[in-house]
Amino acid sequence: MSDIYRDNIYRNPDQPTTEFVFDRQVARVFSDMIHRSVPGYSTVINMIGVLAGEYVQSGSVCYDLGCSLGASSLALAQGITAKECRIVAVDNSPEMLEQAGRQTSQLALSTPIEWLCADVLDVQIGNASMVVLNFTLQFIPPHARLQLLTNIRKGLRPQGLLVLSEKITFQDPGQDRLQIEMHHAFKRANGYNDLEISRKRSALEKVLIPETLETHRTRLAEAGFGRTDLWFQCFNFVSLVARP
Numbered sequence: 737m738s739d740i741y742r743d744n745i746y747r748n749p750d751q752p753t754t755e756f757v758f759d760r761q762v763a764r765v766f767s768d769m770i771h772r773s774v775p776g777y778s779t780v781i782n783m784i785g786v787l788a789g790e791y792v793q794s795g796s797v798c799y800d801l802g803c804s805l806g807a808s809s810l811a812l813a814q815g816i817t818a819k820e821c822r823i824v825a826v827d828n829s830p831e832m833l834e835q836a837g838r839q840t841s842q843l844a845l846s847t848p849i850e851w852l853c854a855d856v857l858d859v860q861i862g863n864a865s866m867v868v869l870n871f872t873l874q875f876i877p878p879h880a881r882l883q884l885l886t887n888i889r890k891g892l893r894p895q896g897l898l899v900l901s902e903k904i905t906f907q908d909p910g911q912d913r914l915q916i917e918m919h920h921a922f923k924r925a926n927g928y929n930d931l932e933i934s935r936k937r938s939a940l941e942k943v944l945i946p947e948t949l950e951t952h953r954t955r956l957a958e959a960g961f962g963r964t965d966l967w968f969q970c971f972n973f974v975s976l977v978a979r980p
């Protein structure tokens with residue numbers, strides 16, 4: 737991936753803080769933004785590639801739902817060893833997809849990526865051996881989350897795998913405060929100042945709705961997943977694998 741621009745979106749205190757959207761301005765700096773904001777992001781992306789090598793089955797489809805610039809799609813494409821697979825990468829931000837397509841068009845991938853501009857809630861999942869929701873479910877209205885997970889579960893092959901990565905909250909207020917403090921320390925260490933951190937937090941408040949790990953586990957079970965395992969956590973960011 738090239739075209740890395742520094743995220744300074746919330747640096748200027750004179751600009752009004754408006755609700756966060758995945759528009760052209762965000763797409764342009766997104767790679768820098770997510771690496772400096774999500775602890776363990778590179779590890780999660782790398783492991784999606786490792787899991788693809790292990791779990792993707794021949795002749796199946798992989799879905800990257802909320803693909804942004806395609807980091808997970810690319811990890812899937814590079815990790816898959818099974819034959820005759822394809823990857824469907826979905827996002828409803830045309831600006832994200834435009835850049836994703838441009839940045840990957842020159843790459844020779846043995847598993848092709850199809851870019852689809854659509855709402856993930858409208859996508860028909862079928863014949864899937866691996867589905868990735870990498871920090872996307874948190875942006876879906878909570879009332880629609882069960883429907884999305886049920887749709888994914890129905891479209892997964894019996895040995896299939898869902899990777900679900902999310903920012904989470906904690907029921908215990910002390911633990912929640914501590915995890916947020918540590919996350920903010922991570923952001924400061926990556927060059928964001930306190931004002932930027934606070935303005936981004938306000939912009940995301942009504943857009944990114946995190947939930948507890950327990951809520952995720954309960955909903956996954958309700959959607960028909962037989963087991964869910966936590967494989968990664970850094971502060972208030974986790975990644976789970978769920979299987980039918």
Ligand SMILES: C[S@@+](CC[C@H](N)C(=O)[O-])C[C@H]1O[C@@H](n2cnc3c(N)ncnc32)[C@H](O)[C@@H]1O
Nearest residue numbers: 758802803804807827828829855856870871875
């Ligand atoms: C935090 S980013 C995901 C990061 C990406 N999965 C990665 O690993 O780099 C969330 C993405 O989900 C997309 N998104 C949010 N709601 C969506 C929806 N209802 N349908 C499709 N895409 C959606 C946004 O446009 C954004 O690109």
